[in-house]
Amino acid sequence: MVSKTIRVAIQGERGSFSEEAVLKLLGEIAQVHSCRYFEDVFRLVVSGETDACLIPIENSLTGSIHRNYDLIRRHELRINQEVYLKIEHNLIVIPGVKLEDVRTVISHPVALGQCERFFEKHPKLQKESSYDTSGSVRDLIESGSRDVAAIASRRAAEIYGGEILLSGIQDNQENFTRFVLLSKRLDPLDGANKTSIVFSFKNSAGALFKSLSVFALRDIDLTKIESRPIHGRPWEYLFYLDFLGSTKEPRVKNALNHLREITEFLEIMGCYPRDESVEKKGM
Amino acid sequence: MVSKTIRVAIQGERGSFSEEAVLKLLGEIAQVHSCRYFEDVFRLVVSGETDACLIPIENSLTGSIHRNYDLIRRHELRINQEVYLKIEHNLIVIPGVKLEDVRTVISHPVALGQCERFFEKHPKLQKESSYDTSGSVRDLIESGSRDVAAIASRRAAEIYGGEILLSGIQDNQENFTRFVLLSKRLDPLDGANKTSIVFSFKNSAGALFKSLSVFALRDIDLTKIESRPIHGRPWEYLFYLDFLGSTKEPRVKNALNHLREITEFLEIMGCYPRDESVEKKGM
Numbered sequence: 325m326v327s328k329t330i331r332v333a334i335q336g337e338r339g340s341f342s343e344e345a346v347l348k349l350l351g352e353i354a355q356v357h358s359c360r361y362f363e364d365v366f367r368l369v370v371s372g373e374t375d376a377c378l379i380p381i382e383n384s385l386t387g388s389i390h391r392n393y394d395l396i397r398r399h400e401l402r403i404n405q406e407v408y409l410k411i412e413h414n415l416i417v418i419p420g421v422k423l424e425d426v427r428t429v430i431s432h433p434v435a436l437g438q439c440e441r442f443f444e445k446h447p448k449l450q451k452e453s454s455y456d457t458s459g460s461v462r463d464l465i466e467s468g469s470r471d472v473a474a475i476a477s478r479r480a481a482e483i484y485g486g487e488i489l490l491s492g493i494q495d496n497q498e499n500f501t502r503f504v505l506l507s508k509r510l511d512p513l514d515g516a517n518k519t520s521i522v523f524s525f526k527n528s529a530g531a532l533f534k535s536l537s538v539f540a541l542r543d544i545d546l547t548k549i550e551s552r553p554i555h556g557r558p559w560e561y562l563f564y565l566d567f568l569g570s571t572k573e574p575r576v577k578n579a580l581n582h583l584r585e586i587t588e589f590l591e592i593m594g595c596y597p598r599d600e601s602v603e604k605k606g607m
Numbered sequence: 608m609v610s611k612t613i614r615v616a617i618q619g620e621r622g623s624f625s626e627e628a629v630l631k632l633l634g635e636i637a638q639v640h641s642c643r644y645f646e647d648v649f650r651l652v653v654s655g656e657t658d659a660c661l662i663p664i665e666n667s668l669t670g671s672i673h674r675n676y677d678l679i680r681r682h683e684l685r686i687n688q689e690v691y692l693k694i695e696h697n698l699i700v701i702p703g704v705k706l707e708d709v710r711t712v713i714s715h716p717v718a719l720g721q722c723e724r725f726f727e728k729h730p731k732l733q734k735e736s737s738y739d740t741s742g743s744v745r746d747l748i749e750s751g752s753r754d755v756a757a758i759a760s761r762r763a764a765e766i767y768g769g770e771i772l773l774s775g776i777q778d779n780q781e782n783f784t785r786f787v788l789l790s791k792r793l794d795p796l797d798g799a800n801k802t803s804i805v806f807s808f809k810n811s812a813g814a815l816f817k818s819l820s821v822f823a824l825r826d827i828d829l830t831k832i833e834s835r836p837i838h839g840r841p842w843e844y845l846f847y848l849d850f851l852g853s854t855k856e857p858r859v860k861n862a863l864n865h866l867r868e869i870t871e872f873l874e875i876m877g878c879y880p881r882d883e884s885v886e887k888k889g890m
Binding site: 361363382383384385386387388389390391394432433434440451453454455456496525529530531532533536537539540543545546547548549550551552553561607 | 644646665666667668669670671672673674677715716717723734736737738739779808812813814815816819820822823826828829830831832833834835836844846890
């Protein structure tokens with residue numbers, strides 16, 4: 325009688341890395357709603373059409389995705405969970421096609437750019453850009469082209485019936501993306517042991533050091549710190565901070581109250597169980 | 608007799624934002640060498656075929672480009688200068704073509720994605736992805752298509768003879784990219800007043816706070832701080848730090864010596880005159 329389905333909005337099609345991240349985090353109870361734009365992803369959660377959304381917020385090669393941090397803040401959603409996904413690119417063809425038959429390789433330009441060494445080793449292959457990775461597999465299979473390959477995830481190959489000719493062809497094997505699951509739920513899940521905050525100061529010289537002392541004095545370990553200039557307000561910065569601890573712990577409550585004394589604004593983006601598969605200690 | 612030409616390698620074609628940044632920084636003395644891949648950009652400087660290279664390292668919406676930080680470190684080049692460029696997207700057509708004639712808009716998917724609101728206002732326009740922004744203008748002009756527009760920089764329109772139908776169509780008006788000029792030159796230029804460093808600790812709990820005290824105790828203002836997890840080494844982080852001061856100042860020398868006492872490794876990425884047009888104060 326109890327429906328355990330969780331409706332999750334993502335940006336991207338079936339077979340995208342976002343979909344893979346939802347399945348890694350929630351398994352089969354997830355019902356994925358694909359959106360073309362990130363703005364729509366958030367709108368579905370705000371309107372209640374989905375229970376949550378999952379978006380990428382940082383990548384080990386390309387850094388934090390500030391635009392998605394902005395969207396989280398603008399829509400006042402909370403981070404309830406996080407998950408890291410290893411980004412693996414595969415060369416996918418119509419079953420039976422051999423590497424020597426392939427003339428053209430299609431994918432999103434970012435994916436093509438992450439496989440530069442593969443193309444250096446195969447200089448005869450022409451690159452062609454497409455709107456997204458999994459869509460390029462779908463288009464390839466529909467077209468029936470036997471001289472074309474696509475670069476995408478393993479899941480995209482499975483969904484559309486492509487064959488993986490070569491796997492893990494990305495230049496850098498340490499390519500990870502961190503995704504967060506967001507909803508209107510304010511209360512942390514059981515086991516929440518990590519907190520993400522964002523804050524700023526009005527007059528900021530020396531203020532960063534004071535703000536870190538708030539945590540250092542209470543032996544609270546940080547797992548991320550990042551400053552971001554606020555353009556249009558040339559003397560101001562936003563700070564993103566992740567630390568190990570729950571907002572239910574007294575020392576964390578005290579630290580956040582202390583931080584409020586010196587910040588101009590402070591927002592808690594969420595308190596959630598950390599992805600233990602990454603096993604980060606504090607800094 | 609004296610040739611003042613400076614040969615600068617960039618990733619991207621004529622009309623790219625990198626070329627625009629070179630011209631903003633160096634003006635007409637720059638002789639730009641276009642490369643397809645970032646790896647090649649660095650190789651040209653290392654081999655001495657160019658005097659320097661200019662690469663993007665952070666964007667106000669998409670964050671730091673860690674991959675380019677890695678390339679700087681791997682090739683042991685130094686930052687000699689920095690420049691911020693406002694990223695403006697324009698709708699470009701063959702001269703005489705009107706907006707109502709346009710059916711398809713081509714550009715790099717990242718540029719298309721930064722103009723979502725424009726496409727929401729013009730729902731009949733079809734998007735088509737291409738390898739880069741300026742190349743899409745060149746292809747458009749060569750094709751003679753009167754029902755196609757491209758999205759690219761003002762400079763791309765000028766170079767290839769396109770007409771700007773609409774300017775500044777990006778969603779976010781505060782879209783800036785920071786570029787750095789790199790060479791083998793170790794000695795800071797005259798007027799250098801900003802320094803970029805990268806460092807890490809072996810056992811990092813509490814170490815970040817100590818490392819910031821090195822600067823706070825000497826009233827040295829920071830303009831950027833960012834942690835980056837080192838994947839594959841789960842308890843380690845890299846830290847990127849920019850501060851206001853020259854490596855020729857005694858207090859900066861002392862701070863760096865102090866920092867060496869607590870870091871596992873510390874590299875000075877460069878000491879250079881900061882781009883005053885941005886007018887950042889410390890944090």
